[in-house]
Amino acid sequence: MGVVKFSDYQPQREVVERKVASLDDGYMRVATNIGKLKPKLKLAGREHQVLDAVIYCTFGWNKSEDKVTNTYLAEVTDLDDSDVAAALNVLAERKIINLRKVGGFKLVSVNVSIDKWVLKKTPKKPPKKLGEITQKVGRKKVSSWAKSPDTKDSLTKDNKTPLNPPEGIEALALDCLDYYNGLAGARCSSPEAFVKALSTVKAKGVCYSVDELKLVIKWAVTCWDARKTPPKPNNICRMTRFDGYLSDALGWADGQGSNPAACPHAEIIALWNEKFPVKAVSPHEWNRRRPAHRDLEAVWNGKTSQGNWRELKHMGMAFDLIGKSSLFTTKGDQPWLTLDWILNPKNWGSVYEQAINEHKQRKGVTA
Structure with missing residues:
Protein backbone atom coordinates (compact mmCIF):
# COMPACT_ATOMS: atom_id res chain seq x y z
CA MET A 1 0.00 0.00 0.00
CA GLY A 2 1.36 3.39 -0.98
CA VAL A 3 1.96 6.22 1.38
CA VAL A 4 -1.23 8.21 2.01
CA LYS A 5 -0.72 11.94 2.09
CA PHE A 6 -2.96 14.48 3.73
CA SER A 7 -3.26 16.27 0.40
CA ASP A 8 -5.02 13.21 -1.02
CA TYR A 9 -8.00 13.93 1.20
CA GLN A 10 -8.22 17.63 0.42
CA PRO A 11 -10.91 18.60 -2.11
CA GLN A 12 -9.66 20.23 -5.26
CA ARG A 13 -9.95 23.99 -5.10
CA GLU A 14 -11.62 25.83 -7.91
CA VAL A 15 -9.80 28.69 -9.50
CA VAL A 16 -11.61 31.91 -8.59
CA GLU A 17 -11.03 34.89 -10.80
CA ARG A 18 -10.26 37.97 -8.75
CA LYS A 19 -11.53 41.32 -9.91
CA VAL A 20 -9.12 44.15 -9.24
CA ALA A 21 -9.82 47.78 -10.00
CA SER A 22 -7.14 49.23 -12.23
CA LEU A 23 -6.66 52.58 -13.91
CA ASP A 24 -5.73 50.62 -17.02
CA ASP A 25 -9.42 49.66 -17.33
CA GLY A 26 -10.50 53.31 -17.35
CA TYR A 27 -11.05 56.11 -14.88
CA MET A 28 -13.18 59.23 -14.50
CA ARG A 29 -12.20 62.83 -13.84
CA VAL A 30 -14.25 64.45 -11.09
CA ALA A 31 -13.52 67.90 -9.71
CA THR A 32 -11.87 67.75 -6.30
CA ASN A 33 -14.40 70.22 -4.87
CA ILE A 34 -17.26 67.86 -5.80
CA GLY A 35 -15.48 64.87 -4.26
CA LYS A 36 -14.86 66.89 -1.10
CA LEU A 37 -18.42 68.20 -0.77
CA LYS A 38 -20.26 64.99 -1.66
CA PRO A 39 -19.64 63.22 1.71
CA LYS A 40 -21.32 66.17 3.47
CA LEU A 41 -24.61 65.67 1.64
CA LYS A 42 -27.43 64.51 3.88
CA LEU A 43 -29.17 62.17 1.45
CA ALA A 44 -31.14 58.94 1.60
CA GLY A 45 -29.41 55.80 0.37
CA ARG A 46 -31.26 55.66 -2.95
CA GLU A 47 -30.49 59.36 -3.58
CA HIS A 48 -26.77 58.72 -3.07
CA GLN A 49 -27.02 55.78 -5.49
CA VAL A 50 -28.74 57.84 -8.19
CA LEU A 51 -26.26 60.72 -7.74
CA ASP A 52 -23.36 58.27 -8.21
CA ALA A 53 -25.11 56.92 -11.32
CA VAL A 54 -25.46 60.44 -12.74
CA ILE A 55 -21.76 61.10 -12.08
CA TYR A 56 -20.90 57.83 -13.82
CA CYS A 57 -23.11 58.61 -16.84
CA THR A 58 -21.62 62.09 -17.27
CA PHE A 59 -18.11 62.51 -15.87
CA GLY A 60 -17.43 58.81 -16.33
CA TRP A 61 -17.80 59.28 -20.09
CA ASN A 62 -16.29 62.76 -20.28
CA LYS A 63 -19.72 64.32 -20.74
CA SER A 64 -21.18 67.38 -19.10
CA GLU A 65 -24.74 66.13 -19.71
CA ASP A 66 -26.29 62.80 -20.64
CA LYS A 67 -29.62 61.60 -22.01
CA VAL A 68 -30.99 58.81 -19.83
CA THR A 69 -34.23 57.12 -18.84
CA ASN A 70 -35.46 55.97 -15.46
CA THR A 71 -35.17 52.39 -16.71
CA TYR A 72 -31.47 52.79 -17.50
CA LEU A 73 -30.69 54.39 -14.15
CA ALA A 74 -32.71 51.64 -12.45
CA GLU A 75 -30.48 49.04 -14.07
CA VAL A 76 -27.32 50.90 -13.05
CA THR A 77 -28.44 51.27 -9.42
CA ASP A 78 -30.58 48.10 -9.10
CA LEU A 79 -33.49 50.24 -7.88
CA ASP A 80 -37.11 50.40 -9.03
CA ASP A 81 -38.10 52.99 -11.63
CA SER A 82 -40.29 54.77 -9.09
CA ASP A 83 -37.39 55.05 -6.61
CA VAL A 84 -35.16 56.48 -9.35
CA ALA A 85 -37.77 59.07 -10.34
CA ALA A 86 -38.26 60.13 -6.71
CA ALA A 87 -34.50 60.41 -6.12
CA LEU A 88 -33.98 62.49 -9.27
CA ASN A 89 -36.67 64.92 -8.16
CA VAL A 90 -35.06 65.31 -4.73
CA LEU A 91 -31.60 65.88 -6.22
CA ALA A 92 -32.99 68.45 -8.67
CA GLU A 93 -34.94 70.28 -5.94
CA ARG A 94 -31.77 70.54 -3.86
CA LYS A 95 -29.81 71.94 -6.84
CA ILE A 96 -27.35 69.01 -6.80
CA ILE A 97 -28.19 67.99 -10.36
CA ASN A 98 -29.76 69.71 -13.33
CA LEU A 99 -32.73 67.89 -14.80
CA ARG A 100 -34.68 68.73 -17.92
CA LYS A 101 -36.92 66.70 -20.21
CA VAL A 102 -36.52 66.42 -23.97
CA GLY A 103 -39.07 64.19 -25.64
CA GLY A 104 -39.29 60.91 -23.75
CA PHE A 105 -35.83 61.28 -22.25
CA LYS A 106 -34.29 63.14 -19.35
CA LEU A 107 -31.15 65.22 -19.75
CA VAL A 108 -29.22 65.10 -16.50
CA SER A 109 -26.01 66.73 -15.37
CA VAL A 110 -24.21 67.45 -12.13
CA ASN A 111 -24.65 71.06 -11.05
CA VAL A 112 -21.06 72.33 -11.02
CA SER A 113 -22.18 75.47 -9.15
CA ILE A 114 -21.63 73.69 -5.85
CA ASP A 115 -22.37 76.84 -3.83
CA LYS A 116 -26.04 76.28 -4.79
CA TRP A 117 -26.16 72.74 -3.42
CA VAL A 118 -28.58 72.28 -0.53
CA LEU A 119 -26.55 70.05 1.77
CA LYS A 120 -29.28 69.41 4.29
CA LYS A 121 -32.96 68.98 3.57
CA THR A 122 -35.17 71.66 5.12
CA PRO A 123 -37.09 70.01 7.97
CA LYS A 124 -40.81 69.77 7.47
CA LYS A 125 -43.60 69.44 9.98
CA PRO A 126 -43.24 66.32 12.14
CA PRO A 127 -45.04 63.35 10.56
CA LYS A 128 -48.38 62.34 11.94
CA LYS A 129 -48.71 59.22 13.99
CA LEU A 130 -50.20 56.19 12.29
CA GLY A 131 -53.53 56.70 14.01
CA GLU A 132 -53.73 60.27 12.79
CA ILE A 133 -53.19 59.54 9.11
CA THR A 134 -55.89 61.03 6.94
CA GLN A 135 -56.75 60.46 3.30
CA LYS A 136 -57.89 63.25 1.00
CA VAL A 137 -60.70 62.39 -1.39
CA GLY A 138 -61.41 65.27 -3.76
CA ARG A 139 -61.89 68.23 -1.43
CA LYS A 140 -63.09 66.11 1.47
CA LYS A 141 -61.08 64.38 4.18
CA VAL A 142 -61.56 61.01 5.73
CA SER A 143 -60.41 61.64 9.29
CA SER A 144 -59.48 59.20 12.03
CA TRP A 145 -61.75 56.27 12.56
CA ALA A 146 -64.69 56.09 14.91
CA LYS A 147 -64.22 53.84 17.90
CA SER A 148 -65.52 50.30 17.95
CA PRO A 149 -65.28 47.77 20.81
CA ASP A 150 -64.12 45.01 18.49
CA THR A 151 -62.00 45.52 15.41
CA LYS A 152 -62.89 42.19 13.82
CA ASP A 153 -66.64 42.69 14.30
CA SER A 154 -66.43 46.04 12.53
CA LEU A 155 -65.41 44.39 9.22
CA THR A 156 -68.74 43.30 7.78
CA LYS A 157 -69.63 41.99 4.34
CA ASP A 158 -71.65 45.06 3.37
CA ASN A 159 -69.38 47.67 4.92
CA LYS A 160 -65.65 46.93 4.93
CA THR A 161 -64.66 50.24 6.49
CA PRO A 162 -62.66 49.42 9.64
CA LEU A 163 -64.45 51.47 12.30
CA ASN A 164 -61.79 50.96 14.93
CA PRO A 165 -59.77 53.21 17.25
CA PRO A 166 -56.57 54.79 15.88
CA GLU A 167 -54.34 52.07 17.26
CA GLY A 168 -56.53 49.51 15.47
CA ILE A 169 -55.35 50.73 12.06
CA GLU A 170 -51.76 50.07 13.04
CA ALA A 171 -52.69 46.62 14.33
CA LEU A 172 -54.36 45.70 11.03
CA ALA A 173 -51.41 47.07 9.07
CA LEU A 174 -48.97 45.10 11.21
CA ASP A 175 -51.03 41.98 10.54
CA CYS A 176 -50.70 42.61 6.79
CA LEU A 177 -46.98 43.31 7.25
CA ASP A 178 -46.47 39.95 8.97
CA TYR A 179 -48.45 38.28 6.18
CA TYR A 180 -46.27 39.93 3.55
CA ASN A 181 -42.99 39.07 5.30
CA GLY A 182 -44.09 35.46 5.62
CA LEU A 183 -44.93 35.11 1.91
CA ALA A 184 -42.02 37.12 0.54
CA GLY A 185 -39.40 35.93 3.00
CA ALA A 186 -38.69 39.59 3.75
CA ARG A 187 -37.84 41.50 6.92
CA CYS A 188 -39.69 44.76 6.36
CA SER A 189 -40.42 46.61 9.58
CA SER A 190 -42.48 49.61 8.47
CA PRO A 191 -46.26 49.15 8.05
CA GLU A 192 -46.77 52.61 6.51
CA ALA A 193 -47.58 51.31 3.01
CA PHE A 194 -50.26 49.00 4.38
CA VAL A 195 -51.66 51.76 6.59
CA LYS A 196 -52.05 53.87 3.45
CA ALA A 197 -53.90 51.06 1.65
CA LEU A 198 -56.24 50.36 4.56
CA SER A 199 -57.05 54.05 5.02
CA THR A 200 -57.78 54.75 1.35
CA VAL A 201 -61.43 55.10 0.39
CA LYS A 202 -62.34 53.02 -2.67
CA ALA A 203 -66.02 54.01 -2.71
CA LYS A 204 -68.34 56.29 -0.79
CA GLY A 205 -67.71 55.50 2.85
CA VAL A 206 -65.95 52.20 2.05
CA CYS A 207 -62.23 51.48 2.36
CA TYR A 208 -60.15 48.58 1.16
CA SER A 209 -60.39 45.67 3.55
CA VAL A 210 -57.69 43.52 5.11
CA ASP A 211 -58.86 40.53 3.06
CA GLU A 212 -58.56 42.51 -0.19
CA LEU A 213 -55.12 43.78 0.73
CA LYS A 214 -53.90 40.29 1.65
CA LEU A 215 -55.24 38.93 -1.66
CA VAL A 216 -53.30 41.57 -3.61
CA ILE A 217 -50.17 40.82 -1.54
CA LYS A 218 -50.44 37.09 -2.28
CA TRP A 219 -51.10 37.72 -5.99
CA ALA A 220 -48.18 40.14 -6.32
CA VAL A 221 -45.67 37.94 -4.51
CA THR A 222 -46.79 34.87 -6.48
CA CYS A 223 -47.33 36.31 -9.96
CA TRP A 224 -44.74 39.05 -10.28
CA ASP A 225 -42.21 36.30 -10.92
CA ALA A 226 -40.35 38.37 -13.53
CA ARG A 227 -38.75 40.30 -10.69
CA LYS A 228 -35.44 39.19 -9.21
CA THR A 229 -36.65 40.11 -5.73
CA PRO A 230 -40.14 40.11 -4.17
CA PRO A 231 -42.17 43.28 -4.81
CA LYS A 232 -41.82 45.92 -2.14
CA PRO A 233 -44.81 47.04 -0.03
CA ASN A 234 -44.72 50.52 -1.60
CA ASN A 235 -45.04 48.98 -5.08
CA ILE A 236 -47.91 46.71 -4.02
CA CYS A 237 -49.72 49.61 -2.35
CA ARG A 238 -49.63 52.08 -5.26
CA MET A 239 -53.12 53.41 -4.74
CA THR A 240 -53.38 54.87 -8.25
CA ARG A 241 -53.08 51.30 -9.57
CA PHE A 242 -54.59 49.35 -6.71
CA ASP A 243 -58.01 48.90 -8.32
CA GLY A 244 -56.32 47.21 -11.28
CA TYR A 245 -54.18 45.09 -8.98
CA LEU A 246 -57.26 43.98 -7.07
CA SER A 247 -59.13 43.12 -10.26
CA ASP A 248 -56.19 41.02 -11.51
CA ALA A 249 -55.85 39.36 -8.13
CA LEU A 250 -59.54 38.41 -8.06
CA GLY A 251 -59.25 36.91 -11.54
CA TRP A 252 -56.12 35.04 -10.51
CA ALA A 253 -57.85 33.72 -7.39
CA ASP A 254 -60.66 32.35 -9.58
CA GLY A 255 -58.11 30.46 -11.67
CA GLN A 256 -58.62 32.64 -14.73
CA GLY A 257 -55.05 33.80 -15.15
CA SER A 258 -52.63 30.93 -14.71
CA ASN A 259 -51.29 29.57 -17.98
CA PRO A 260 -49.52 26.31 -17.04
CA ALA A 261 -46.65 27.26 -19.38
CA ALA A 262 -44.37 30.16 -18.46
CA CYS A 263 -44.44 33.12 -20.80
CA PRO A 264 -41.61 32.69 -23.38
Missing part, protein backbone atom coordinates in the same frame (compact mmCIF):
# COMPACT_ATOMS: atom_id res chain seq x y z
CA HIS A 265 -40.65 36.37 -23.64
CA ALA A 266 -37.56 35.88 -25.79
CA GLU A 267 -39.35 33.69 -28.35
CA ILE A 268 -42.34 36.05 -28.59
CA ILE A 269 -40.08 39.08 -29.09
CA ALA A 270 -38.24 37.14 -31.82
CA LEU A 271 -41.58 36.45 -33.56
CA TRP A 272 -42.51 40.13 -33.40
CA ASN A 273 -39.14 41.24 -34.78
CA GLU A 274 -39.45 38.73 -37.62
CA LYS A 275 -42.88 40.01 -38.67
CA PHE A 276 -42.25 43.70 -37.94
CA PRO A 277 -38.53 44.39 -38.54
CA VAL A 278 -39.15 48.13 -38.88
CA LYS A 279 -40.64 48.19 -35.37
CA ALA A 280 -38.26 45.63 -33.89
CA VAL A 281 -37.74 45.49 -30.13
CA SER A 282 -34.25 45.17 -28.69
CA PRO A 283 -34.09 41.96 -26.59
CA HIS A 284 -31.69 43.72 -24.20
CA GLU A 285 -34.25 46.47 -23.53
CA TRP A 286 -37.06 43.98 -22.87
CA ASN A 287 -36.85 43.52 -19.11
CA ARG A 288 -39.01 43.42 -16.03
CA ARG A 289 -38.88 47.19 -15.55
CA ARG A 290 -40.63 47.79 -18.87
CA PRO A 291 -44.44 48.08 -18.39
CA ALA A 292 -45.10 46.09 -21.57
CA HIS A 293 -43.18 43.16 -20.04
CA ARG A 294 -45.99 42.69 -17.51
CA ASP A 295 -48.60 43.41 -20.20
CA LEU A 296 -47.24 40.51 -22.27
CA GLU A 297 -47.54 38.27 -19.21
CA ALA A 298 -51.21 39.27 -18.94
CA VAL A 299 -51.85 38.52 -22.63
CA TRP A 300 -50.08 35.17 -22.33
CA ASN A 301 -52.19 34.25 -19.30
CA GLY A 302 -55.41 34.95 -21.18
CA LYS A 303 -57.29 32.35 -23.20
CA THR A 304 -58.00 32.21 -26.91
CA SER A 305 -61.49 32.60 -28.39
CA GLN A 306 -61.72 28.79 -28.31
CA GLY A 307 -61.02 28.78 -24.58
CA ASN A 308 -57.51 27.34 -24.83
CA TRP A 309 -54.37 28.63 -23.17
CA ARG A 310 -52.17 30.67 -25.46
CA GLU A 311 -49.19 29.01 -27.11
CA LEU A 312 -46.22 30.38 -29.01
CA LYS A 313 -47.75 29.48 -32.37
CA HIS A 314 -50.91 31.34 -31.39
CA MET A 315 -48.94 34.50 -30.65
CA GLY A 316 -47.34 34.21 -34.09
CA MET A 317 -50.79 33.92 -35.70
CA ALA A 318 -52.00 36.91 -33.66
CA PHE A 319 -49.09 39.06 -34.84
CA ASP A 320 -49.71 37.93 -38.43
CA LEU A 321 -53.41 38.91 -38.28
CA ILE A 322 -52.62 42.25 -36.62
CA GLY A 323 -50.04 43.00 -39.32
CA LYS A 324 -52.66 42.40 -42.04
CA SER A 325 -55.35 44.46 -40.30
CA SER A 326 -56.40 47.94 -41.39
CA LEU A 327 -54.67 49.33 -38.31
CA PHE A 328 -51.25 48.51 -39.76
CA THR A 329 -52.10 49.01 -43.42
CA THR A 330 -53.27 52.58 -42.75
CA LYS A 331 -51.22 53.64 -39.71
CA GLY A 332 -48.22 51.33 -39.79
CA ASP A 333 -45.85 54.25 -40.25
CA GLN A 334 -46.99 55.99 -37.06
CA PRO A 335 -44.24 56.04 -34.38
CA TRP A 336 -46.71 55.31 -31.56
CA LEU A 337 -47.84 52.04 -33.13
CA THR A 338 -45.43 49.72 -31.32
CA LEU A 339 -45.54 46.39 -29.52
CA ASP A 340 -45.78 48.26 -26.21
CA TRP A 341 -48.88 50.12 -27.42
CA ILE A 342 -50.55 46.97 -28.75
CA LEU A 343 -49.93 45.01 -25.54
CA ASN A 344 -51.38 47.78 -23.37
CA PRO A 345 -54.48 46.31 -21.65
CA LYS A 346 -56.52 49.24 -22.98
CA ASN A 347 -55.63 48.34 -26.58
CA TRP A 348 -54.97 44.61 -26.88
CA GLY A 349 -58.59 43.41 -26.79
CA SER A 350 -59.91 45.82 -29.42
CA VAL A 351 -56.84 45.50 -31.69
CA TYR A 352 -56.89 41.71 -31.73
CA GLU A 353 -60.68 41.55 -32.05
CA GLN A 354 -60.59 43.91 -35.05
CA ALA A 355 -57.84 41.83 -36.67
CA ILE A 356 -59.89 38.63 -36.31
CA ASN A 357 -63.08 40.23 -37.67
CA GLU A 358 -61.26 41.65 -40.69
CA HIS A 359 -59.68 38.25 -41.31
CA LYS A 360 -63.14 36.65 -41.31
CA GLN A 361 -64.40 39.27 -43.74
CA ARG A 362 -61.51 38.55 -46.12
CA LYS A 363 -62.39 34.87 -45.96
CA GLY A 364 -66.09 35.61 -46.52
CA VAL A 365 -67.11 34.38 -43.08
CA THR A 366 -70.08 36.28 -41.62
CA ALA A 367 -70.23 34.69 -38.18
